[in-house]
Amino acid sequence: MLFQGFLNLNKPFDWTSHDCVARVRKLLRLKRVGHAGTLDPAATGVLPIALGKATRLLQYLPENKAYKAxxxxxxxxxxxxxxxxxxxxxxxxxLSLAEVKTALAQFEGKIEQIPPxxxxxxxxxxxxxxxxxxx
Structure with a gap:
């Protein structure tokens, strides 16, 4: 069976994005599998996985991501x-909600970040x- 397209995987805690790709590759017996962005092992959530010829489309996915924490x-x-x-x-x-909102305002917009x-x-x-x- 030939699998092509995208799979929205709910990445489990303590798995790397590479672990997810390797598992999908093994389960579907498919060589061409890729993901649309690295998530820290401690993060959970949607990890877009491309299958087969869809891996060529990964470069066209939107670059901006959204996080809920x-x-x-x-x-x-x-x-x-x-x-x-x-x-x-x-x-x-x-601590009040107003104080939190005021503090969060400094993180809005384009930010040059130094990764931890x-x-x-x-x-x-x-x-x-x-x-x-x-x-």
């Missing part, structure tokens, strides 16, 4: 995510989160 205010970890060790914790009981050490960006062919966890 749940955050826990008042907690700081060694890795800036849930996997790190908590290094600081403080209550935020007096625990990110999926590659340096010399290695993911930063792998390098950071190895010290």
């Amino acid at each position: 749940t955050i826990r205010l008042g907690v700081r970890t060694t890795t800036d995510d849930l996997e790190g060790e908590i290094i600081n914790s403080q209550p935020c009981a007096g 050490n625990y990110s999926a960006i590659q340096v010399d062919g290695k993911r930063l989160y792998d390098l950071a966890r190895k010290g």
